[in-house]
Amino acid sequence: MSSPDEILRGLDAEQRQAATALHGPVCILAGAGTGKTRAITHRIAYGVACGVYDPQRTLALTFTARAAAEMRTRLRDLGAHGVQARTFHAAALRQLRYFWPHAVGGSMPNVMENKVRLLTQVAQRMRMSVDRAALRDLASEIEWAKVSLHAPEAYAEAAAERDMPSGWTPVTVARLYAGYEELKTAQQAIDFEDVLLILVAILESEERIAATVREQYRVFVVDEYQDVSPLQHRLLDLWLGGRDDLCVVGDASQTIYSFTGATSDFLTGFRERYPDATQVKLVRDYRSSPQVVEAANRLLADRTRAGARDRSLPAWPEPLQLVSQRESGPQVVFAECDDDEAEAGWVAEQAKRLIDEGVPASEIAVLFRTNGQSEAFETALTTAGIGYLLRGGERFFSRAEVRDGILQLRAAARAAQDLTGADVIQRVKDVLSSLGYTDEPPAGSGAHRERWESLRALVHLAEQLADTRGAEFTLTELVAELDERAEHQHAPAVQGVTLASLHSAKGLEWDAVFLVGLSEGLMPISFADTPAEVDEERRLLYVGITRARKHLCLTWTLSRGGGRSTRRPSRFLSAIDSTLGGNRKAAAASASAAPARRRRSAAPATCRTCGEVLDTGAERKIGRCIDCPATYDEAVLDTLKDWRTAKAKQMRKPPFVVFTDATLVAIAETMPRSAAELLRISGVGRIKLESYGEEVIELLHGTDVA
Structure with a gap:
């Protein structure tokens, strides 16, 4: 165990203040990159080293298994063994399994992995036709209702102002919700929200059990406090039992999960609830360069000024003004591209340049608003010969080579203990x-x-x-x-450029970040209709910006597929640079971030027949002008279209989901003989290659494949 003085060594003044505030209530307002995990793990370790905290009676709560695992690792390295660091659900599930026989009796029901199977049965019983996407939306809506403490009979009134899945009414969703709860009970199953709800009910009704839990855990630390839901907060109150030995850490400017029921109200109202609470602000940013920090500060300050001018806007908590502690870095790069394909190509080009300059591929990320934007970047990176990791794909520890590797390392450990x-x-x-x-x-x-x-x-x-x-x-x-x-599921870093949605990037950081698709309709997203929803989109972009340590590129496109230039850069960009955003003419910086800005897009593609510059996305996809004579065999194209029709019918999807007409023409013109050649064609990403590649190549060449 490290000594108390050793634990405090290396902390800045504010982190030290947080670490030595051992008696609650304590509220730590921690901006992005300010070392909040360092501060709270050192606080716990310092309390244990001083004998103030019993590690067995200390519970640290966070929101992801990855964050909890990282906290446990840091606490172990500081010598604070025995401290529990868990997600709310993991802590609640552990307690529920222990107390179930005493409070309820019998065996605890199975916890369902997802709600879709039961919702399908409910919809069928109600004779409603619902596709899988709508069922996922319904599952999310039920999760929101349960963590917001709205029972089925109260749902319709509570959700009167919410956007309903698939345009359904609150009354219809309430009926599905009620049917889901009834069927779940009949099948003796519970879901993840029930874990918290049932434990809450037990602690409220069984004073003996509540006293046992409160005796077990005396000190609580809650990370990402801006993301707690009403249900989680009720459980936390029951764990505390009126005590105030609580330390919370959060940043209202990083509240990006309101749609799931999370609310920053508990964080912003902490001092009101605990007037004598110690408050510490962490504003020294150790992650990002001054240029990145300035961009983030400007984005939030713009909303603060707007709130001062227009009192009808929702309340906007005063954001933390971050101060970078890093050396100066390159200027933020703004890049305007003709269309999505050009944007992806430009990003791949810049990523390759960074890698050539010594930036590891694993330290580069491309972040987008929706998962559907990833395919163009998958294709462009593959074409450039750059590996990538798609967050949300197959889990790291589920991969065959990882499982085999751990098995062999376990055997080696038994044979080489010295x-x-x-x-x-x-x-x-x-x-x-x-x-x-x-x-x-x-x-x-x-x-x-x-x-x-x-x-x-x-x-x-x-x-x-x-x-x-x-x-x-x-x-x-x-x-x-x-x-x-x-x-x-705390995966180690994998080499390769990370492709991820902005939401899934929370809690991560990279040397270089490309924030792409920053056009109106994508950022803010088109369905952000209210001022509060637009505020959440602003915070989401703020989270994306603060993921970057040194290099930050903000890109947008003028059109979707090379047609008319109807897109406008995001309104948020003008907050970062007054020459950008809204209806203003967009300027774009070069990759070298020189002071003089100039328009920048991907290198122009030319027709393989006449050599003229190709104007549209469709022309660039097939590699020639639409008016130039085709170089493919009509019979080959007909064969490809017949195959696509059959495949689409089999999948019950529109034919263009398999391949667009332009992609089929490009395939017919180039006649690829290998997976690598097929992958070079625009519109053929890694996923489509894996799904259709072998069939297409065999269709073109039979078994005579290079």
Whole structure:
């Protein structure tokens, strides 16, 4: 265990103030990149080292399994063993399983993974035709209702002003909600919200059980407090039982999950509830350069000024004014592109330049508002020979090579218990080499490269742990760390450019961030109709900006597919740079971020027949002017269209979802003979290659494939 003085060493004045405020209530307002996790883990460790906290009676709560796992790792490294760091749901589920036999009796029901199966049955019973997308929306709406403490009979009134899934009425959704609850009870199942609701009911009705829980946990720390829901807060109050040994950490400017029932009201009203609370503000930003921090500050300050001018706007808490502690970096880059394809190409070009300059691919991210925007960037990065990781895809610990690697490392740990330090790293490399790991990455992209990236992530984690834990680090410790991470889905970093939605990027950071698709209708999103919803979109962009450490590029397009230029840059851009946004003429900086700005888009594509510059997305996709003679065999194109029609019918989807006409023409013109050649065609992303690639190539060439 580190000494108290050692634990405080290296903290700045505000972090030290937070770490030494050991008695609640305490409210830490922590801006992005200000070291909030460092502050609260050192606070817990300092309390344990001073003998003020019993680690077995201390509970740290957060919102993602990844964040909880990171907190546990940091606490272990500080010597604070035994402290529980869990998500609200994990902590509640653990307690519910323990107390169920005493409070309810019998075996606890299974917790359902999702609601769609039961909702399908309910809709069928009500003779309603609902597709899978609508069912997912309904599931989300029921989750909102339950965490907001609205029972089925109260839902219609509570949701009167909400946008309903698929345009349904609140009354219809209320009927589905009630049917879902009845069927769930009949099938003796519970969902994730029930875990919290049932525990709340037990603690409210069973004083003996409530007293046992309050005796077990005396000190509470809640991270990301701006994201708590009314249900989570009721449970927290029951855990506290009227006590105030509570430390909360949050930032109202990072509230981006209101649609799920999260609210920053508990954070902004903390001092009102606890007038004597200690409040600490963390504003020293250790993550981002002054240029990135300035962009983030301007975005929020613009809304503060608007609120001062227009009192009818929703309340806007005074944002934290961040102060960068890093050296000066490059200017923020603004890039206007002709269409989505040109934007993706430009981003891939800049990512390659950064990689060539020494920025690791894993330190580059492309962030977008909706998941549907990813395909163009998948295609462009693949064409540029750059590997990528799509967040939300297959889980890291579910990959076959990762499972095999952990199994082999576990066997190696049993056979080499005397290995420590640097020898552990070499043994890890030797073990994983049988699965395809090499010190140098394989050429190109594709499945072989992805497999190597996964194995490299295991090696990199071993190197990180050896560096942190010193010469006594063992292979057994590595396997234990991997097992814990697998349990909580806390994946190590994988080499490759990250593609992610803005929501899924929360809590992450990279050296270089491309915020793409910053046009009206995407940022803010078109269905953000109210001032409060537009405010949430602003906060979402703020979260995206503050993910960047050094390089930040903001891009938008003039049209969707090379047609008329009908798009406008996001209104938020003018807050960052007064020459941008709204109806103003957009300017774009060069990749070198030179002071003089100039329009920048992807290099012009030319017709393979006449050499003229191609004007539209469709022309660029097929590689020639629409008026120039086709170079494909009509019979081949007819064959491709017949195949597409059959495939679409089989999938019960429109034909263009498989491939557009322009993509089929491009395939017929180029006649690709391999997966790599097919992947170079615009409109053929990695997902479509995996789904249709073999069939298309066999269709074109039979079994005679290069």
